[in-house]
Amino acid sequence: PLKEKGRKKNLNLMQIVYGAPASSATALTNENHENSDDEDFFKPKGEHSKNLGGGLDAGHVNSEDCSKFVNYGNLKNWKEKEVCEDIRDRFTTGDWSKAALRNKNS
Amino acid sequence: MGKTTYKRLKGSQSFRQRLLLSTLSSTPIIIDEIRADDMIPGLLRHEMSLLRLFETVSDDCVVEVNETGTRLKYKPGIIMGGKNLVHNCALTRSMGYFLEPLLLLGLFGKKPLSIRLKGVTDDAKDPSVDTFRNASLHILKRFGVPSEGLDLKIEARGVAPEGGGEVLLTVPNVQTLTAVQWVEEGMVKRIRGWTFSARVSSDFEHSMRFAARGIFNNLLPDVHIFNDHKSGPHAGKSPGYGITLVAETTAGCHISADTTVSCGRTDETGEVDDEKQERKPAEDTGVEIASWLLQEIEKGGVVDSTHQGLLFILCALCQQDVSKVRVGTLSPYGVETLRNLKEFLGVTFSFRPDPDTATVILTCVGSGLVNLSRKLS
Numbered sequence: 471p472l473k474e475k476g477r478k479k480n481l482n483l484m485q486i487v488y489g490a491p492a493s494s495a496t497a498l499t500n501e502n503h504e505n506s507d508d509e510d511f512f513k514p515k516g517e518h519s520k521n522l523g524g525g526l527d528a529g530h531v532n533s534e535d536c537s538k539f540v541n542y543g544n545l546k547n548w549k550e551k552e553v554c555e556d557i558r559d560r561f562t563t564g565d566w567s568k569a570a571l572r573n574k575n576s
Numbered sequence: 577m578g579k580t581t582y583k584r585l586k587g588s589q590s591f592r593q594r595l596l597l598s599t600l601s602s603t604p605i606i607i608d609e610i611r612a613d614d615m616i617p618g619l620l621r622h623e624m625s626l627l628r629l630f631e632t633v634s635d636d637c638v639v640e641v642n643e644t645g646t647r648l649k650y651k652p653g654i655i656m657g658g659k660n661l662v663h664n665c666a667l668t669r670s671m672g673y674f675l676e677p678l679l680l681l682g683l684f685g686k687k688p689l690s691i692r693l694k695g696v697t698d699d700a701k702d703p704s705v706d707t708f709r710n711a712s713l714h715i716l717k718r719f720g721v722p723s724e725g726l727d728l729k730i731e732a733r734g735v736a737p738e739g740g741g742e743v744l745l746t747v748p749n750v751q752t753l754t755a756v757q758w759v760e761e762g763m764v765k766r767i768r769g770w771t772f773s774a775r776v777s778s779d780f781e782h783s784m785r786f787a788a789r790g791i792f793n794n795l796l797p798d799v800h801i802f803n804d805h806k807s808g809p810h811a812g813k814s815p816g817y818g819i820t821l822v823a824e825t826t827a828g829c830h831i832s833a834d835t836t837v838s839c840g841r842t843d844e845t846g847e848v849d850d851e852k853q854e855r856k857p858a859e860d861t862g863v864e865i866a867s868w869l870l871q872e873i874e875k876g877g878v879v880d881s882t883h884q885g886l887l888f889i890l891c892a893l894c895q896q897d898v899s900k901v902r903v904g905t906l907s908p909y910g911v912e913t914l915r916n917l918k919e920f921l922g923v924t925f926s927f928r929p930d931p932d933t934a935t936v937i938l939t940c941v942g943s944g945l946v947n948l949s950r951k952l953s
Contacts, residue, residue, distance in 0.1 A: 487925075
């Protein structure tokens with residue numbers, strides 16, 4: 471599911487990270503809409519409930535200070551060969567020319 | 577300068593980054609409403625311990641906490657660094673909690689830092705000390721931190737609740753950090769792992785290693801997991817075991833995953849952390865961490881989700897030049913970091929999603945932080 475979310479064209483990361491410009495009402499609505507779509511993706515930060523003019527400090531002011539990411543959800547069964555095939559080309563044992571394609575967009 | 581103006585903040589969130597960025601940017605801060613409505617209000621033991629650590633490493637910083645601990649006034653001093661420093665970390669968090677800000681603080685000190693930390697070396701909440709040694713430190717080197725003098729020695733393990741571990745951290749000083757163009761992930765060429773056991777049988781390590789290796793069988797032959805069974809004074813005061821895995825790529829990226837299994841801590845209300853109540857077999861822990869690692873690799877990016885914060889801070893502290901990095905999906909902590917960097921350093925990143933790989937490319941211009949104390953000396 472994460473992959474599909476990343477592919478979404480209208481995912482405006484600038485707004486999600488830094489909030490709506492100048493707290494304009496339309497932008498805020500827009501942002502809330504984005505968040506509802508990306509619920510599971512951005513959940514741990516806490517619903518992004520920004521007050522008008524509250525800026526960055528609104529929301530979960532007492533959320534826990536933890537860098538470690540542990541929210542992997544349901545783990546895939548990596549014992550299965552087919553599951554491993556999805557990331558085969560990320561390993562030196564995979565197809566090097568396919569792996570090189572990853573950098574064409576940088 | 578005259579009267580000090582304080583930046584006003586609220587709540588306990590991002591406590592470490594706020595202190596760190598306040599210190600690096602010489603911005604005094606006042607934080608109000610720290611857990612004001614909680615059953616146990618105010619700063620927690622590890623946060624007080626972190627404040628003392630900042631005092632240990634710097635000169636002339638002023639820390640004022642009100643009686644309930646819900647209000648902190650912090651005026652940063654000069655980062656001194658220095659040799660033979662010792663800090664007793666509060667046992668409520670493991671060393672990863674303290675190391676994250678300390679590493680960056682040390683870089684901008686007047687003298688190279690050499691400090692012995694005592695307490696809990698590993699737990700499930702913060703990155704393990706093996707992760708620091710084998711992933712985090714490599715990230716610093718990308719930004720021009722010399723590898724000479726950059727080290728973390730694990731002298732004794734200690735897990736929750738009693739700790740008893742000891743590590744020795746050395747950090748060299750830098751004048752500035754070098755901006756990076758770091759978007760190529762490369763391909764995973766080898767996986768290295770480290771397990772440890774302290775005050776328990778080394779069988780636990782064996783089970784984790786065996787299970788983790790089994791997961792990688794389909795993908796890569798070059799997998800080696802080292803063991804580190806501790807007993808006696810090097811094993812700390814509580815029983816536990818843990819595993820850290822790091823995938824190294826052809827482009828020099830280090831992707832990590834780790835965890836530790838130990839007895840639960842009791843918090844200040846006397847309740848055991850609920851996350852630690854069920855204990856699964858060591859095999860399952862091995863499988864789980866190996867799976868985490870593969871999911872991190874699948875996500876993509878030049879660092880794992882856990883290190884996004886460190887990566888972004890480094891980019892923002894660089895000389896006034898453009899840095900460009902690739903990460904997988906932005907982690908919540910990464911997002912929090914980006915906000916703090918804007919708040920304290922005025923550094924705004926721009927984002928370009930790469931739909932083909934489901935990764936994001938971030939660019940920013942560094943704030944050009946210069947180590948002033950070092951220039952003078």
